[in-house]
Amino acid sequence: MSGEIRLGDKLPETTIGPFDAAALERYAAVSGDDNPLHLDDALAGKIGLSAPPVHGMKLLAAFEPMLKGWRNDLTLVGLSAKFIQPILRGETVTLSGRVLRVSENEIFLRLFAHGAARTPGVIGEATLRRESPK
Template sequence: MPEIGERLPEVAIGPFDAESLLRYARVSGDDNPIHLDDALAAAIGLSAPPVQGMKLLAAFEPMLRAWRKDLFVVRLGGTFVQPALRGEKITLSGRVVRSSLQDGVLVRLHAHGASRAPAVIAEATLRPAANGM
């Protein structure tokens, strides 16, 4: 089992371009124009459209899987704090805050863009895989 306080290796994703945000909008159904329209983003004070929050949240699952193949995600949820913008490199990080065979492993996760302020604060609960792999 992971140790409390253990830090996960940071993972960089992006930068995402307009085409990747449009593709995600089409497959996810999140076609909110704020993610696709430069003029609309500028009208609310953003220098570029924000990346869809669920796209960022979903990026934690492969990060967790790469970190520990012997654990699987049973719960993942998060809060969208501030936008990470199109064109920014986004860094994913995490730290173990609870670890027991009975309760599983609780990992606190962050996604942040260029400002280093969190775009997403999330938590994942992981449990040992039944076959150990």
């Protein structure tokens, strides 16, 4: 995709999930994040959650394909996030974003991941860079 990017542009929403127990177990195995909170219903219940939370880094990683789908002519050079509230196993997740800053070579975005509650579970930032002409 090409075309001018403007301050305030919204990225198309992307839906991921829901993630089941098997998906969280596979992610725990490959990521090394085997914190039982993400895998054990009883432990999640003890802290007041109705299901285990999805790994935050799994959610953060889902932004990259969303960004590529929006503008595959840009390169992701920075990605960070704050995890605001848990997004639970079994919830559908909506990813969205908005352009906050545009310069000649870089685009800075605010990113959101919302679970069933539609309040942000993850608030992130991404920096995308335009390819240099060769």
